[in-house]
Amino acid sequence: MSAVRILATFLMFALVSGPVLADRLKDLTRVKGVRDNQLVGYGLVVGLDGTGDSAPFTSQTFRNMMNRFGITIPEGVNPDTDNVAAVSVHATLPAFAKNGQTLDITVSSLGNADSLRGGTLLMTPLKGADDQVYAMAQGSLVVGGFGAQGQDGSRITVNVPSVGRIPNGATIEREVTSPFTEGDTITLNLLRADFTTARRVVETINGFLGEGMAYAHDATSISVKAPRDPSQRVSFLSILENLDVDPAQEAAKVVINSRTGTIVVGQNVEVSPAAVTHGNLTVTIQENLQVDQPNPFAGGETVVTPNTQIAVTEDPARMFQFGPATTLNEIVQAVNQVGAAPGDVMAVLEALKQAGALRAELIVI
Incomplete structure (x- = not known):
């Protein structure tokens, strides 16, 4: 069956099909290779109101940053870093993210900083598991928690002031290659492995496209023959994922x-x-x-x-x-x-x- 005929059949099915009481394929499966990636980085937050940390690595990082700007701090001089905090920065890079798009990032203190409220994250590279830089982060933190301390040592803390977020705080600099357009098939992975559900997915797809269009590898993976053209493959999958499948009942x-x-x-x-x-x-x-008790003047003891x-x-x-x-x-x-x-x-x-x-x-x- 050609790609054009497949798409034509899909469009006709989408127009005449009615709602049924079953789960959509997109709710039961995920496309193999279409996944998020975790990013992490190390940086400095500056501009704190005396709530920074005193960790040795914070002073070392601050000294290295000043050297990069051409400012040399004399040996033996320890810079006051009460308004600086060393932080870890992490974000999730979604599938198909493109250069120039932005990500929300979370900033967490690594030292003994009391609060990151009012701080600004300096330019921080975010790396993936392959040690490649995929995004650059920078911006002013939004901190939901706060703390207060009296001179007698009493203190109160609401939520966690040592963690903050920066909406759209990172800009994507490198794209992750996706295998979505590779090969002659698309592989769907069930969110919960089940032989009965895998069989029903295959029967539903084959009943719609024709015998041999889908086949199961095991209790999780089902491969479906798909057009090679990226545009046709997107249309193919957009209708395929809306097919209704009756999943198997869970084990007792x-x-x-x-x-x-x-x-x-x-x-x-x-x-x-x-x-x-x-x-x-x-x-x-x-x-x-x-x-x-003994009697008065008896000379005894109370027991x-x-x-x-x-x-x-x-x-x-x-x-x-x-x-x-x-x-x-x-x-x-x-x-x-x-x-x-x-x-x-x-x-x-x-x-x-x-x-x-x-x-x-x-x-x-």
């Missing part, structure tokens, strides 16, 4: 957050027939001090005698039963009827898993 999982007590039970979780009882044993210890009372209380344990192939709704209803706390539910779920009655993967985070 129960996720427990032991720090917050949050429990999430997946849709396909089932429980085999099981009876569960869970009771609480409470031990209360009360310490009372009894003071014994303090401890009086300890220990009580053990066991709450009645209520037993509840899970029937065969219990659904998520039935599990929730049973737990609510028992009135179990999150910690108790965790213990019950772990016991069910050990007993082989919980038909799901138990994940504790």
Whole structure:
């Protein structure tokens, strides 16, 4: 099928197709090679109101910068850098970013600077993982946090004043080569690897374009034959990514957050027939001090005698039963009827898993 016929078929499909209850391909996949890249740099922030740092590398960087401008600081003279701070600068270079476009950058203190509020970042090169410079950063910082300190040592800090941002603070100087226009195919990578979803993506694309146009490599990658011309490939992908695919249901999982007590039970979780009882044993210890005083003129001493009372209380344990192939709704209803706390539910779920009655993967985070 020629590229022109493919595009014509796409346009006709876009006009006559109606909305369906499924996920778009663009929500399930990402195009291989179309990705962001991380940039990082090291620089100086100047113009601080005495809130800079006193780190040795800050003085060294400041001295090197002055030497580059032809100003030599005598040896043994340590410049006062209270209004200077050494910072790291990082940004994300999006796919298809072009020369001259701008990026938002984040500036973070590397030393013991109290605040970056009011500072200005001097020209800082931003490098990628290949140690090549891809952008130049400079500008005035926007700091959301602030701090105040009294003469007695008391202080208050709101948010984080040692981190700031510069909107459009970096200018792109080098483009990243994208493999988007290379080869005869486009590879789509599923955000969540699943064999069933990969098969359905292939069937949807082939059902629309024709047999053999798409094929799966594994549970993640699906390749689709595409036109070579960049303009046609953009149009091809713009309509391809809007195809609707019914993704496969997730595997049965129960996720427990032991720090917050949050429990999430997946849709396909089932429980085999099981009876569960869970009771609480409470031990209360009360310490009372009894003071014994001698009679007047008896010549004795006041004595303090401890009086300890220990009580053990066991709450009645209520037993509840899970029937065969219990659904998520039935599990929730049973737990609510028992009135179990999150910690108790965790213990019950772990016991069910050990007993082989919980038909799901138990994940504790």
